[in-house]
Amino acid sequence: MKILVLNPSTIFTKNVVRDVLYGCWCGGKRIGGGTVPPFALLGVATLLKKDGNQVEFIDAQAEQIALERIYPRIIDKEMIVISTSTMTFEEDASLLEALKQRKPSILTIAFGSHPTFLPQATLARPGVDVAVQREPEYIIRDIARCLREGKRWQNTAGIAFKENNAHISNPEYPFIDNLDDLPFPDLSLLPKNVDYFNPIVKRMPYMTVATSRGCPGKCSFCTAPAFDGNKVRFQSAEYVLEEIKYFISCGYREIYFRDDTFFVDKKRDAEICRAIIADKFDVTWIANARIGMIDKEMMRLAKAAGCHTIKFGVESGDQGVLDRAHKGYDIAHAIATFKWARELGLATHAHLMLGMPGDNEETIRKTIRFSKTLNATTATFGICTPYPGAPLYEEVLRAHPEIKDGSQFDLSKLHVTGLFNETYSDIKRGKLERYIQKAYRSFYLDPRVLYDLARQIRSADDIKRIALAGSRVLDFSFFGNKE
Numbered sequence: 021m022k023i024l025v026l027n028p029s030t031i032f033t034k035n036v037v038r039d040v041l042y043g044c045w046c047g048g049k050r051i052g053g054g055t056v057p058p059f060a061l062l063g064v065a066t067l068l069k070k071d072g073n074q075v076e077f078i079d080a081q082a083e084q085i086a087l088e089r090i091y092p093r094i095i096d097k098e099m100i101v102i103s104t105s106t107m108t109f110e111e112d113a114s115l116l117e118a119l120k121q122r123k124p125s126i127l128t129i130a131f132g133s134h135p136t137f138l139p140q141a142t143l144a145r146p147g148v149d150v151a152v153q154r155e156p157e158y159i160i161r162d163i164a165r166c167l168r169e170g171k172r173w174q175n176t177a178g179i180a181f182k183e184n185n186a187h188i189s190n191p192e193y194p195f196i197d198n199l200d201d202l203p204f205p206d207l208s209l210l211p212k213n214v215d216y217f218n219p220i221v222k223r224m225p226y227m228t229v230a231t232s233r234g235c236p237g238k239c240s241f242c243t244a245p246a247f248d249g250n251k252v253r254f255q256s257a258e259y260v261l262e263e264i265k266y267f268i269s270c271g272y273r274e275i276y277f278r279d280d281t282f283f284v285d286k287k288r289d290a291e292i293c294r295a296i297i298a299d300k301f302d303v304t305w306i307a308n309a310r311i312g313m314i315d316k317e318m319m320r321l322a323k324a325a326g327c328h329t330i331k332f333g334v335e336s337g338d339q340g341v342l343d344r345a346h347k348g349y350d351i352a353h354a355i356a357t358f359k360w361a362r363e364l365g366l367a368t369h370a371h372l373m374l375g376m377p378g379d380n381e382e383t384i385r386k387t388i389r390f391s392k393t394l395n396a397t398t399a400t401f402g403i404c405t406p407y408p409g410a411p412l413y414e415e416v417l418r419a420h421p422e423i424k425d426g427s428q429f430d431l432s433k434l435h436v437t438g439l440f441n442e443t444y445s446d447i448k449r450g451k452l453e454r455y456i457q458k459a460y461r462s463f464y465l466d467p468r469v470l471y472d473l474a475r476q477i478r479s480a481d482d483i484k485r486i487a488l489a490g491s492r493v494l495d496f497s498f499f500g501n502k503e
Contacts, residue, residue: 021073024101025065025209026090027058027116030108036081038108039228040278041155042133042247042409055082055216058226059205059228059278060156061103066206067157068101075163077209087115091122098125098167101160103132106407109142109427117147123275127173128247129163129388131156133243134427137409139180141425143187151180154247155233157202159193162241178191195249199233200259204266218276220329220369220398222476223304226269226274231255235280237310239333240345240377252284257291264296268303275305275325282307282320283314290318295324304328311349316360329367329397332357337390338383351390358394367476370396373404374459375441375452377412384447388459395470401459403438403452404445405429416440 030036030326039056058079069075076093078085094100100119104112116128128149130399135142135151152159159178166173174181178193196202207227234252235244255263267275283289295304306329307322318329332373334355336342339351361368372391374384391399406413408426416423420440429439436456438449447455 021068021164022097023068023073023075023098023101023164024094024097025061025068025075025077025101027061027079028102028108028112029084029086030111036108038081038103038105040230040280041131041233042242042244042280043105044105044243056218056228056276056278057210057216057250059230060132061101062205062207062209063202064101064103064156064160065209066203067161068164069206069209070203071161071164073168075209077211079211079214081230082214083211087118090119094119094123094126097123099127099129099164101129101131104130104135104142104158105133106426106430109134109425110430113142113145113147113435115147117145120147120149127163129160131148131160133407133409134425136247137243138425140187141190141427143180143182147410149182153178153180155193155196158196178415195251195253196233197253199231199253199255204263205229207267207270211326220306220331220367221274221276223273224300225272226276227272227420228276228278229267230261230278231260231263231282232279232284235310236284236313237281237348238346239335240411240415241373241406243407246409248280252281254285254288257288257295260288260292261295261299264301264303268301273303273410275303277305277307279308281313283309283318286318286449290321293321296325299325305463306331308332311354311357314357316364319360319364319366323366327366330361330367331369331371332396334370334391334394334396335373336376336379336383337372337387337393338379341378341383341387344378345376355394362395367397368394370394370399372399372401372459374401374446374455375438375447376404377444379404379441379445379447381447381451381455384452384455388455388462391459391463392466392468395468397469399463401456403436403456408438410438412444414449416443419443 039058039060041060065075065077080414100111118127120128128147129152130142130148131152136153139151142148159176162176163173174183177191177264180187180189232252232254234248235482238245304326307327308331311332334354335345335347358368370391372387374387406416420443421494423440436453441452
């Protein structure tokens with residue numbers, strides 16, 4: 021089987037962070053021009069290759085490859101695989117349609133949040149033959165096996181597909197119980213001479229990876245719980261340590277753990293950190309944490325093991341807004357957590373959202389002030405958006421059926437345009453959009469933040485990293501997200 025695994029490009033921006041399976045993606049100047057290796061797609065490509073298929077991997081976003089340059093590369097292919105999310109679905113579906121027009125016999129497969137939560141809407145687009153629901157690795161492997169062996173791939177669990185002008189949905193594929201069974205990503209598939217840039221990464225080159233699936237949180241705006249199930253599943257400490265060794269052997273110096281929440285299983289996390297210290301791994305890393313699930317001692321251990329930055333979903337500075345979103349933490353605990361990190365010399369990144377359920381102008385101003393009270397090293401601000409798979413989307417859908425599949429929330433509007441926020445917050449759309457830029461100006465023009473960023477400079481690479489990211493963020497702060 022000859023298969024193309026494709027990470028599509030977009031006309032809206034040069035940088036898109038489109039990696040995590042449940043589709044929480046970002047793009048543009050607002051995130052400082054950050055890019056990531058598409059590890060979810062890479063994992064699918066790796067498994068297909070190990071199963072005996074001839075796999076070509078194209079990261080069209082990283083290489084800025086236009087559609088016309090992809091046409092010649094599908095001539096000998098029997099299958100195309102992409103990942104997609106609501107905010108990229110319109111573009112991704114149009115791309116598949118164009119490729120299918122060039123080669124009608126090719127089987128087009130889409131996985132990710134949009135096919136998972138809205139398989140029928142996904143299949144309504146003429147370019148999409150198969151919508152894969154939830155975890156894609158084994159499902160797509162099984163489809164390829166059936167095609168290779170002349171069996172009926174339509175019997176594969178976990179898919180919706182078109183047959184005789186009808187849309188058919190099969191039973192769900194079970195979640196992967198043992199994540200250690202998945203192979204390490206085949207890094208040779210990544211494009212050569214592409215340096216993925218991320219403003220918080222300090223040592224290049226870097227690699228992204230997820231060592232668990234699922235999140236203990238149940239935030240009303242998030243799609244992860246519905247995508248990954250109610251149970252958090254982990255790779256073992258032994259597996260994670262071997263994978264880190266593999267990345268180091270391939271020349272990588274930093275790892276960005278993209279787990280929804282890395283610090284969940286304290287025993288596993290401590291085992292990983294202590295082994296990194298004992299074996300003197302030459303690696304630094306970044307990870308996500310949930311306020312209330314990491315204490316100062318774990319932070320201390322993580323820093324000793326090479327962690328330099330921890331990212332937190334803070335979301336709001338108003339307790340009522342947090343409670344309505346089911347964030348599960350209190351303001352005082354957030355302040356203490358960021359204080360611990362600063363005392364230990366750990367950098368922090370705060371994710372915040374405006375226009376959340378219950379927000380009004382006063383709570384938004386409170387959130388902006390709170391972002392500075394936390395004394396985080398860096399921060400991002402975005403407009404809360406209801407995406408399929410999240411309880412918030414269902415709430416909006418009941419009141420406004422015109423939201424349809426949500427794909428009008430494309431990358432040109434992602435996190436910078438208010439859409440249906442007036443359904444659940446008390447602020448007009450235009451004001452909400454102005455508050456986003458105001459939040460960035462308020463945070464990044466604070467002398468304490470500028471001083472912190474200046475203190476990070478240790479080399480010419482640091483100057484380039486901070487200057488590039490800073491210029492992009494300040495550009496957004498004053499002129500918006502247009503490229």
